[in-house]
Amino acid sequence: IKAGVLDSVMFVRTAAFFALGQFSEFLQPTICKFAPQILPVLFDYLNQLVLELKVGEPDSKHMDRMFYALETFCENLDEDIVPYLPTLMDRLFGVMEPQNSNQMREMALSAIAAVSAAAKENLMPYFPRIMTVLQGCLVKDCPKEMYSQRIQAIDTLAALCRELGKDNIIPLADDTMNFCLMMLEDGPDDPEYRRSIYNLMSSLSSVVNESMASVFPKFIDRIMESVIFSEDMVPNVSDNADDDLALVDAPDIEIDLEHTDDEDDQDAYPVENDYIVEKEEAILSLKEFATHTGAAFAPYLQSAFENVYKMIDHPQGDVRMACIDSICSFITALHKLDDAAGLKRACEIAIPKFAHIMRTDDQVAVVLRMLDVLYDVFKYVPAINSQEHAELIFGCIRDIFTNKMACQFNEESGGGDDECSEESENDEMLFENAANLFPMFGLTLQPELFSLYFGRLYHFYIQRLAKVKERDLPEQRAYIYGALADCCKALKGCCATYFDALRPIFIAGSRDSDAKARQNSYFALGEIVFHSEEKSFESYPTILQALSEAIVRESVPAAMDNICGAVARLIVTNPDSVPLGQVLPVWLNHLPLKDDTVENDVIQKAFRVLYLKARPSIEAHLEQILAITIEASYKRQMPDVETTESAVALIKEIRANYPELFSKVSNMNPEVFNYVQAL
Structure with a gap:
């Protein structure tokens, strides 16, 4: 790739830049190790570009690929980008000189947004100059050829609002919001433009929080219109949708899950266009408002829920995923507002629908998103209100493990149940997300009920662990150990039922060749002891011996921290069974924690x-x-x-x-x- 970037043939360079961008996007974090080799080459090209622009030479045809490589590489560097900022920003400011083309300036603005994702507040020394450039673009009226650049300037300012820290953005908040309101009212009647304004408004909500209350009435109806608008087409929702969706006075809610497919309506929608992208951004903006503005958004939660729910069967997968994200954020917001009745009614509507989507949606990405966001909901919110809902979610998790979901039977997933075939990457991601969701699902249930579900499912984990050991897949081993460890927390005292079956598995995991798998196994040993309590006491010598052997050979800081956490859990659970004279000197010599500082919680409990x-x-x-x-x-x-x-x-x-x-x-x-x- 490096040779290709330096090749004398432009087409080769273009392909190499694209490959580098793909590497940067999909080979994280390993690719970042090559920053000292890659960034100087990109900087040289930027410098050459600036020199060419100064003498009036036309824009290079492959610059879009070069900027793609630059953006994807930089945004994943995190703080490692800081030493390169002076050179990088100097080059980008050179590209943004007023005499250069709008296209080049637009690409440089996009690159600054990507850089802010990595640099965050380290970008502040350059912020005044960036704002000078942006202010030249953030105007009510501009020539048609600058429309695209103005939209990118709005998106770049939105990125800065999210990344540079609340204190740094607050001074600009009022003027920025007034600009947004003015442009919504008097700006172009253009869906891509509205999308960018919604993006900027939602980014501001993360800065001003509940102060959004004063401006919500001025624009919330416009966002709702964008959510439900379908460019001369009406989305297919059931005739009784309003009854289904009522979050108030709805004690007996029935949702027809058998007739919500959108198969007959695919042709009623165009392929993805600017209006659909506007719709997606409007839905995600409501998600941001629910997440960041607290009580200020409470008056709009019901209408937001209703309107977003109407779009959840949209033919475009990106819109469906946005709906899933937003509805989950509404549920979390109701929980944070202590609206128990509203939360119960929202979950009565959402949980069956979510289960239906997991079971019937044929896009792997949509099902993965559902599993991912439900993980966060179940972790913090008691979202399962009935045995019926518990069965629905459990059935989905179980059937993902057995390849019975619609998305596992399409070409994208490589589905089917031929056990002799190698599983696709999509299948593996589905298994991993489902395995990680299961313990979070358990947190929403009483331990006794979750124990029944765990007893029906944990052998799938064991079988899968044996399979990935045979195929030497360390990342898969790691998530299985981690998910089983998390199940211990949800099982609480019922963990004792499975102690004898799980203990040898975790001890074997403590000798795994992969550091993350060992780390999760150490954590699991501590968790199973902590929650099994008396059942574990007779196994203390065996477990302490395993941890003693591990502490001698372990060299990875995060894994060592979890050994210390496991020892702490043994002490907290039954200090009388720990030979303190032998254990304390070794244990304390590996403290304080170096990497996984979350374990300080149990370390402090052990000290107490x-x-x-x-x-x-x-x-x-x-x-x-x-x-x-x-x-x-x-x-x-x-x-x-x-x-x-x-x-x-x-x-x-x-x-x-x-x-x-x-x-x-x-x-x-x-x-x-x-x-x-x-x-």
């Missing part, structure tokens, strides 16, 4: 248990425990407020009971000293 129940055994280690706790607190590595408060309480108790030891630790570092003095 030891301090309260085994203080004589740990007094020799109190200095180390205090230093670990202070460092994690000072560096803000606690996963939540509760863990932070527990850590601060422990620091204060040690300060009160062991003042000399506390003074010794706190004086080791001036910054730490100032931190603990301020507690």
Whole structure:
């Protein structure tokens, strides 16, 4: 590829740039390791382009492919892009000079949006100059040849609003919103233009939050019109759609799931066009408003739900996915607003429909999106209201495992149930997403009910684990161990029923050749002990031996952190079964956590248990425990407020009971000293 980019033949260079863009898009994160080799080549081409533009030479025909490669590569670099920003931005500003063509300036603006996704607030030194360029484009009236550039400028400003941080964008919020309102009212009657304005408005909602309340009445009806508008065509919804959708006074809701297919209506819609893209953006804007504006959006939740639901059978997969995203965000918003009645009614409508989509939609991407967003909903929201709904979702997960869904029988997925054939990548993604959804589904149920479902399904995990071991697929092994570990949390005390079956599987996983698989297995060992409680006590020696062997050979920080987390769970569950004299010195020497700082939650719980129940055994280690706790607190590595408060309480108790030891630790570092003095 590098040789192709440097080739003297333009067509070869064009193909190489496209290949590089594809590499950047689909070979993450490995491709980012080549930044020192790739970016200088791209910068040289940008510099050559700027020089050519200065002497009036025409735009190179392959520049769109070069910018595609640049954008896809840069947006995935994250903070690694920072050392390259001075050169990169200098080149892009050169392309954006006023004398250059609108097309070149538009591509440079798009590149800045991509760069902001990686650089975030590190882009602020260049922000004033970027805004100067944008302000020249963000005008009410412009020549027709600048329309496309103006739309890109709006999209770039939307990207900056999302990426540069609330404090940096707030000063521009009022003027930006006024521009949006003016252009919706008086701007071009053009769907692509409205799409860009909706994008900018939704990005502003992540900045101003509930302050959107004052402007919602000025534009929300226009967005709703875009949601339901179909360019002289009416979407096919059932005659009783309004009755189905009522979120108020709807105690007896029945939805006909047998007659919601859109097969007969495919020809009623055009192929994807600007109006459909506008519709998709309008739907996603409602999602953003529900996510970011809290109570300000509450008056519009019902109408948003109703209108988006009407589009959920749209022939375009992207629109269906946008509807899925938005309805799930509405459900989450109702939960956050403590609207229990509204949440119940919304779920009564949505859950059966979601199950129907998973079962009947023939696009793998749509089903994957459904599995993905339901993961987030089930993780935080009690969205399953009945045994009937539980059966619907469980049936979908089970049937994905057995290749019975519509999307598993089309050419795209490589479906069918010939076990001798290699599974397609799409099938594997379906299995993975379904496997990860199952434990989140369990969180919405009582543990006893989930245990019944787990008993019917966990052998699929075991069979699949054996299969991917045989085929040496480390990523698949990792997600199976991780999903089984997450199931332990949903099972709670019922985990004991499966302890004897799962423990040897997790111990075997602790010796896996793949670091992520080992990491998830260590986590699983801790979780199964923590939730099985007394059932696990007789297995402490075996599990501790496995962890002891692992801690000697483990070299990956995230995996080591999960060994420490597993030991902490054993201590929290039954400190009397842990030989503290042998375990504590080794365990503490691998703290504080290096990578997976979420485990600080259970580390702090273990410290608390030891301090309260085994203080004589740990007094020799109190200095180390205090230093670990202070460092994690000072560096803000606690996963939540509760863990932070527990850590601060422990620091204060040690300060009160062991003042000399506390003074010794706190004086080791001036910054730490100032931190603990301020507690």
